[in-house]
Amino acid sequence: MADTEERSIRPAGLEKELPSSASRANTPQRGGGDPATRGRTTIADGVVEKIAGLAARDVVGVHAMGGGFSRTFGAVRDRVPGGSAKSVSRGVKAEVGEVQTALDLDIVVEYGVSIADVAKAVRENVIAAVERMTGLEVVEVNIAVGDVKLPDEEEDEPEQRLQ
Numbered sequence: 001m002a003d004t005e006e007r008s009i010r011p012a013g014l015e016k017e018l019p020s021s022a023s024r025a026n027t028p029q030r031g032g033g034d035p036a037t038r039g040r041t042t043i044a045d046g047v048v049e050k051i052a053g054l055a056a057r058d059v060v061g062v063h064a065m066g067g068g069f070s071r072t073f074g075a076v077r078d079r080v081p082g083g084s085a086k087s088v089s090r091g092v093k094a095e096v097g098e099v100q101t102a103l104d105l106d107i108v109v110e111y112g113v114s115i116a117d118v119a120k121a122v123r124e125n126v127i128a129a130v131e132r133m134t135g136l137e138v139v140e141v142n143i144a145v146g147d148v149k150l151p152d153e154e155e156d157e158p159e160q161r162l163q
Contacts (some may be wrong), residue, residue, distance in 0.1 A: 043134050045096050049089035052103050052141075055129035056092070059121045061113035063149040065091030067106045101136045108147040119143045
């Protein structure tokens with residue numbers, strides 16, 4: 001067998017020697033490689049609480065979020081001129097780690113709905129929203145049903161559901 005000779009094929013007029021694949025592998029890349037490994041992202045508890053609060057309120061059968069005291073205090077705060085807007089994180093408590101989060105939700109359900117079905121739907125919606133938006137693994141969603149909204153009960157203003 002004849003000895004084979006390694007040749008590179010270059011377009012006509014290309015006078016500069018192209019680096020071989022071995023020399024390219026030894027050349028350090030600018031910036032240190034994969035951009036995903038160049039820094040750290042932290043997500044505040046309040047961010048996860050807002051996402052979870054909005055996702056929970058979006059479930060049919062959830063009348064309001066929060067226990068009796070937090071709803072009363074929130075209603076008073078909302079009426080004060082210059083007070084903050086209605087808190088979307090009312091009734092939600094999050095504990096956020098580096099890669100996981102756990103959530104506690106206090107909800108008020110509408111009379112006549114299946115509490116088990118509403119809790120299941122809230123849990124599924126919250127997990128999907130938090131994991132999709134943050135990349136965190138949701139390890140648990142604890143739901144406490146603190147009240148049932150009866151049809152004949154008067155209320156100042158019902159919480160708005162996202163459309």
